[in-house]
Structures are given as structure tokens and as C-alpha cells.
Amino acid sequence: MTEQESGTLKVKTGFAEMMKGGVIMDVVNPEQAKIAEDAGAVAVMALERVPADIRAHGGVARMSDPTMIEGIVAAVSIPVMAKCRIGHFVEAQVLQSLGVDFIDESEVLTPADDEYHVNKWDFDVPFVCGARNLGEALRRIAEGAAMIRTKGEPGTGNVVEAVRHMRTVTTDIARIKGLRDEQLFTAAKDLQAPYELVKWVAEHGCLPVVNFSAGGIATPADAALMMQLGCDGVFVGSGIFKSGDPAKRARAIVEATTNYDDPDTIARVSRDLGEAMVGIEISDIPENELMAGRGW
């Protein structure tokens, strides 16, 4: 056995590959984490308030209390993710020291830096970052993100923004596929992304890292919709624990994500799930309260 190298890009992106086809669920306490694990979640996102409550509560949303994160780490055997504020590299250092398995540098929390994101190459723990389009995704990957999450609009129970961002990434990729080298230089300029990454995407026709869909997924059909649109898995935030029967809905969303191309299964698991989260029309949200626009 030769020397062991930890914290490499391969180890980080490889871990994200293991979550493909799975559902990552927001949880706010150990009981919810156990329900998520029982339901077949591939990981949980530990946070103090789900996005719907952050939205309702207002004020500055920050990294969760370490005691709360440790309680969830201790409660389940599946990987635990946690969120730091955009650009808040000390919150990220704290999360790494707590032993979380993945850090989400997330627009759901109030940004700490309105110009720079965390330099994710400084960390051994992998990062997932939000993106609304290809350029944003590649900027985050250039900063060291090992996984991308199309943003959607968190805490709304409304899938329309998740769909928009997924379609935008797909369309952006289709647009640069097959471009000649001299065109790719200009494409990189337009996308505001590094040329090497733009060239890689043009050659391979996909993102260089796993991409999960997030922000508004509330039903099994929502999850399957995002999978059919080409994402690798889904984050469900408020959609599960803001619904009438979280355990049943969580399991149904897991089944629908695996069987995303099988309408009979989606129909079966969609029955009698109780009340879905209420949801918000995006146009009813004041512009300055939209979360997806955070990040640069």
C-alpha cells in the first residue's frame, strides 16, 4: 500500500458520486435526522431552521449551533452536511473541525461576504455550492466546490425556480458543446468562468462534478421531474418536515427519486401522503427576500 492522500479532489468528488440517485434531507434535530435515515436519505443537512422558517423568521441566518450539529452527527450513521454563510471561511473551519462530512456554502443563510466565496481548496472536507447557471457553477468549481446544487428558491415549496435553474444549466451546456477553441475563449469570457473548465464541459457535455437539484421540491413528482430534467439527485429542505406526514413523504420522495422514469411507481408512492407544505408563489416574495440571487 503506497502513501495515503486525503482531502484530494478525487476523494471529494468521489464522495459526491456516492450520493447520486439519492435524497438529501434538511433536518433540525436528531429525531428528524432519524426519520430521514429511516426513510432512506443518503445524507442529512443539519440546520437550526428549515428555509421556510428562516424566511418567516427574518433577521440574519448563520451557521447552526455546534451542539445541535453534533447531536445530529451522533444520532445517525449516514453522512451529515451543514451550512456556512457565503464567504464565511471561519464558519467553514468550525464545521470541518466538528467532523461534518460536507459543507454547503449556502445562500439560504445570510451572506457574510458580498464579493468573495470561500476558497474551498483550503479545506479537506468537500463543499457543495449553489448555482443558477453554468457560469456560476463553474466559478464555484474553480473555487474548489466538489458538488453543485442548482439553487431553486429555498423554503417556497414551489419547484418553478428549481426547474428554471436546471434548464438554464442544461441549455448553457448545450450551447457550448461543439464550439471551436477560438469560440470557447469568448464563451469563457461570457460565462465569466475559467477557460479550462469551459473547455472540459464543451468536450464532455456535462458538469465535471455531481449536480443535485434544490429549492422548492415538495412532492415525489417534483423530485422525479428534476431527475428527468437531468440532475443527479435532490435536496429536500422544508418540503418534508413542513408537511403533514414527514416519514411517509420522505420515503415516497426517496422511492420516486430512484424510480424517476417510472410513472406507475411515482403514482403509487404519491397516494395518501397527507398535506404538502403550503408553498409560496415566487412573485409574492419581495425582491430583496429572494435567496437565489445571493452569490456572485
Next chain:
Amino acid sequence: MEPARKTIGVLALQGAFREHRRMLDGLGADTRLVRWPGELEGLDGLVIPGGESTAIAKLLDIHGMYGPLRAAHGRGMAVFGTCAGAILMARDIEGARPDQEPLALMDVRIRRNAYGRQIDSFETTVPFAGVEGGPVKAVFIRAPRFADLGSGVRVLSAADDGEPLAVREGRALAVAFHPELTDDVRVHAYFLGSVVGA
């Protein structure tokens, strides 16, 4: 004469199944994704990929796969599990949820997340018996450890301290690491040639 092409299923409930399929396709196998019992029909071999073992176990149960998968293995279908796949194949699983049923295709005990959390994941190269050309590339991600090996279980790969990293029992092969995340196809070639082809 060319040997008959082998038909290999890749369990596609959750995890890195596409990477396995790409490797096996590259080696000339006939591959298909498997989610339901009927899709086990006619397979020479099955790969159980890495992923989250609790999630895959849940979906195996929901899909009614436990009995049919064991029966197919009993009739001669070779099985190759990596990481979470290896966990599922063991006789008993340390750190599993109490209601999780082991597939019990191999007489080994396995301990989940035995190297620690993601921060302790690593890549390296490891020796592999029956494979030409030196050590194979290996990525360990929240990897499990084998213990309490039955008398019929052979260690194909071990760390310098003797820790078993890959074990074989008849037509079952279990590997603690992820060869499918590398460009090194030799462990998959070993599965096709020496386990499926045995």
C-alpha cells in the same frame, strides 16, 4: 474462438452505478441496470455499487429484491460489491440499523464507516492477488472494514498491517474501496475473468 460475452447487471437503486457500468462496458461486457427482481433474469454477474448502504438496503427491501437476489446468487450469478455493496453482502453488519437485513452472501462481518468520517477518506494504491501489473488504484470513502472471516473466505488484497481490503468467497467478491472511481480497470477485469468466468 472468442469467449461468450457475459451479461452483467449493475444494481441501480442509488449510488455510483454509472461508473461501474462504464468500466464493464469498456471491458466488453453486456451490461444492464437492475432495479427490480425480474431484471435479475439471465445475468452472469451483478455489481452492487458504492452509495449509501442504508438507502440501498431500504430500496432493496421496498423493491422485494432480497430473496430473488440471494436465489440468483445461489443459482450461480456472481456478485461484486464495492464499499456499500460490500457492506450489503456481509453476513453481519456492525453499525447498521437494527431493522436492516444483511444479504449474507459472504461469511464475513463488516464494520461501517470504520476509517472515520469523510475527512478521513483517502486515495492510494493497494496490492491485489490475481491481477497483473502491480498495485491497483483505490479510493477509500467512508470505507468499511472486514472482520471475522469465515474459513472459505480468501483475502485478495491487504494493507501493510494485514487489514483485508478485498475478499472473495466462491462467486462473491467484496472490496472496501472504489476501483470504479479510478481509470484502473483491473479489478473489474478480474471480476469478469476470474469470478464470473470461473
